[in-house]
Amino acid sequence: MLPLIPWPTEVTESDDDALRLAAVRLDAPDPALAAVVAEQLAAAGVPVSEDADPPAGAVTFTLRLDPAAGPAGPGSDGPERYTLRVGDGEILATAAEPVGLLHAARTLRQLVVPAADGTAADGAAATVPAVVVHDAPRYSWRGLSFDVVRHWFGPEDIRAVVDLVGAFKLRVLHLHLTDDQGWRIEIPSRPELEKASDNQVGGGTAGYLTVDDYVALQEYAAARYVTIVPEFDMPGHVNAATHVYGALTSDGLATDAYDGIEVGFSRLWFDNPATEPFLRDVIGDLARTTDGAWVHVGGDEVLTMDHGEFAQFVELAARIVREHGKTPIFWQEGARGPVEPGTLLQYWEPKGEEFERFVAAADAGARFVMSPGNHAYLDMKYTSEHPLGLEWAGTVELRDSYEWEPTAVIDGLPASAVEGVSAAVWTETLTTRDELFSMLLPRLGAVAEVAWTAAAAKDFDAFAARTAAQAPAWRSAGWAFHPTPQVAW
Ligand code: TNX
Numbered sequence: 001m002l003p004l005i006p007w008p009t010e011v012t013e014s015d016d017d018a019l020r021l022a023a024v025r026l027d028a029p030d031p032a033l034a035a036v037v038a039e040q041l042a043a044a045g046v047p048v049s050e051d052a053d054p055p056a057g058a059v060t061f062t063l064r065l066d067p068a069a070g071p072a073g074p075g076s077d078g079p080e081r082y083t084l085r086v087g088d089g090e091i092l093a094t095a096a097e098p099v100g101l102l103h104a105a106r107t108l109r110q111l112v113v114p115a116a117d118g119t120a121a122d123g124a125a126a127t128v129p130a131v132v133v134h135d136a137p138r139y140s141w142r143g144l145s146f147d148v149v150r151h152w153f154g155p156e157d158i159r160a161v162v163d164l165v166g167a168f169k170l171r172v173l174h175l176h177l178t179d180d181q182g183w184r185i186e187i188p189s190r191p192e193l194e195k196a197s198d199n200q201v202g203g204g205t206a207g208y209l210t211v212d213d214y215v216a217l218q219e220y221a222a223a224r225y226v227t228i229v230p231e232f233d234m235p236g237h238v239n240a241a242t243h244v245y246g247a248l249t250s251d252g253l254a255t256d257a258y259d260g261i262e263v264g265f266s267r268l269w270f271d272n273p274a275t276e277p278f279l280r281d282v283i284g285d286l287a288r289t290t291d292g293a294w295v296h297v298g299g300d301e302v303l304t305m306d307h308g309e310f311a312q313f314v315e316l317a318a319r320i321v322r323e324h325g326k327t328p329i330f331w332q333e334g335a336r337g338p339v340e341p342g343t344l345l346q347y348w349e350p351k352g353e354e355f356e357r358f359v360a361a362a363d364a365g366a367r368f369v370m371s372p373g374n375h376a377y378l379d380m381k382y383t384s385e386h387p388l389g390l391e392w393a394g395t396v397e398l399r400d401s402y403e404w405e406p407t408a409v410i411d412g413l414p415a416s417a418v419e420g421v422s423a424a425v426w427t428e429t430l431t432t433r434d435e436l437f438s439m440l441l442p443r444l445g446a447v448a449e450v451a452w453t454a455a456a457a458k459d460f461d462a463f464a465a466r467t468a469a470q471a472p473a474w475r476s477a478g479w480a481f482h483p484t485p486q487v488a489w
Contacts (some may be wrong), residue, residue: 006137035223043059065094075138086129137169138454146176183241194208222291261428269309366417423448
């Protein structure tokens, strides 16, 4: 059993002996990619030699762009396809695009078995089984939505999350940056918003990302082929903004800071003359500093607004996002507004009466990112007794996060309207990196496999065994995980 998550399209083990690695010499098309690949190998305990004259026992890992890489069937023309060959004294990765070369290196990293005591008698630090992998993902949008508002998680923690999502070959890290409790991103045209940054659930010291932090974070993520998608949540979940700008409220009075966990009470007013300039400033500044193609404008849980006014917000926010050359993404409620082709809607909650509206939105050209709460919300408790997390969508054990089919979530939605899959983690109850990671692991691997692997190739028992086999690597990376009894650790 090879400990690969997500499981690849085609895996062929050969009878050849495992390759013994004293060190690896990289032959990569560009130095930035080589640096990230070296980081992967070093994390697996494999020294990377940069000498032209490598040490005895060094194995060459060649990474080469080649359009012929990848599987033969589905995915054979996908941009992320790759092939990894280990054997005959060498390692070869080929891929259509650089991202595929990094996928190949991540697959290699999961295959590396460190020597028990650090180094074997022949100097080998690790072994790799002889294998050929041809691989390509099912969906291009494979993500994690991460709430850094309810409890503040800063640049160091977010970088650790980028490393984690990258390990499972996810491509999107969606950051929920604004909510009732706090405002977590510098908006240069609205510097007063910083006043809403030092608050979180339960009070206490919090913070926000400066533009420089945000730019550096995007660079870090981009080097790992992860795209940051920023979210400014509106027209609900806006108490941090109305706490700073009383002009946004109906009576002109600033609201109190909020450190509870109720939702749905705060709102903007479409007819208030302060509203559109605020949207334009925030969305404009976010769009200008964002490298990725998307800006998320929220739209969830606005419990005190009629559909007509809500639809006006959706139309305006989408228009402003598009004026800045980006594609808008909303929570599923965005389907209540006018939807233009290409708009993304993120499904999160089963509301049967809304399914027809979702299908109509898909007919109008919207595409869906699937984050069903009962499978993909990794802030749900594993069991009712679990000390962390919420339970509004039920409990989500590892098997629940694995056994679901993205095209079967919304009755009547054409399979072609599914853009991909995103896990989500909300942080009302999560205060430390270890608490956060113990909710993400092992379930993020399950959602990653739903997003990557063909449905017919999935198998929970095999997944659970591969999960157990990855645990030593998580321990050595310092990644906390929940030892669910559904895995024989
Ligand atoms: C629902 S998901 C929310 C969030 C909460 C989350 C907790 C969504 C669009 N809204 O505001 O944090 O549940 O699980």
